[in-house]
Amino acid sequence: MDYTRFYHALGYGFKQEDLLTTALTHSSAGTPNNERLEFLGDAILSCIIAEALFERFPFASEGELTRCRASLVKRDTLAHIAQHLGLGQYLCLGGGELKSGGWQRASILADALEAVIGALYREAGMPVCKHVVLRLWQTQLDNLSPREISKDPKTRLQEYLQSKQQPLPEYRVLTVAGAPHAQLFQVECIVPCLSKSTYGNGDTRRRAEQNAASQALTLLTALYHDK
């Protein structure tokens, strides 16, 4: 099989061509097939996407991160990227799947892409695998509803108060402790329409403010029973 165009689209050329062939072999074509590599690739992909989201959205909650990851690793997203790679034409399928057009079925494409990621990890290790995956997923990562997820708590608090026509919060640094290279800031967030201040700690003033703002948001949404 001539994988030249596939390697180009993937951004990586396999040295062990038989490993790639296994990754592209559906179980309908016999053994060895891509099921084990799919198991591995699924875990590797989940891990790479989790880390990318964790770093990209430092103020997203666990729930937001989980929802974003689910949308990035779901079958249809995988099948879309597989189609972009032209993966279907390299699949090795058994007779029944061939006749029924299995090379364009979303589940078969998605599984094979996971297996290719598993094979890539086996051959090239995590740093290369991560680089390839993040390039393939770049558009999907860039298109994640940033309106919802990337807003930090200070911005959300400000917008929330504006929407309720309330005065904006004030932040005050209360204490700065620790050595110069490892400072700890304690910040107070004063929201006029709340009867008490909230507090946040952090290794920068900004992080401490974000944490205090996050607490204020929690209080406000608990008080007003909305989001």
Added chain:
Amino acid sequence: MDYTRFYHALGYGFKQEDLLTTALTHSSAGTPNNERLEFLGDAILSCIIAEALFERFPFASEGELTRCRASLVKRDTLAHIAQHLGLGQYLCLGGGELKSGGWQRASILADALEAVIGALYREAGMPVCKHVVLRLWQTQLDNLSPREISKDPKTRLQEYLQSKQQPLPEYRVLTVAGAPHAQLFQVECIVPCLSKSTYGNGDTRRRAEQNAASQALTLLTALYHDK
């Protein structure tokens, strides 16, 4: 907080103590807490365990690998390991959880252990994190029902035929192709009680035989509707 004993049990000492403290802070104690690190650690742990199983059980099916991983990363396994680390006494809990004994609740312990793994990954990177996790999970990995999962297809085929008092299979190398460093073996597996042979490919004779045996097992279990 004096983490000396915890570091000893974990096999790693954190340089960023505040990162560890965040990992040990339950959401009941406010913000920042361990929810985001738990999201990350869950993915890292899944990935490390998936790879360990993939390597340890080269003949396990995807289904067997999935079942084994589920048992290794389930809440009770995590809580057991967390207890072994004495993690409960380092937890930072809010008033309600403290009063109700949250430091010994399985879900809180499991989540905090995942968060510690996430923090470890952030501070020390994948190789160190993998080393620590595999040491913590060593007993669990060693105790995986090897009776079921680690047997290779040739052994299982032989035992199956013996249990049915049938003659044993024969293996024949049909072709050897490719350059000396990248050979491909094709092997035939002849099972007397089956009307047709099965075939397997592999880069060693043994792997090709295992694949042919696996095909024979599939046929036999399909024919006899049992396992």
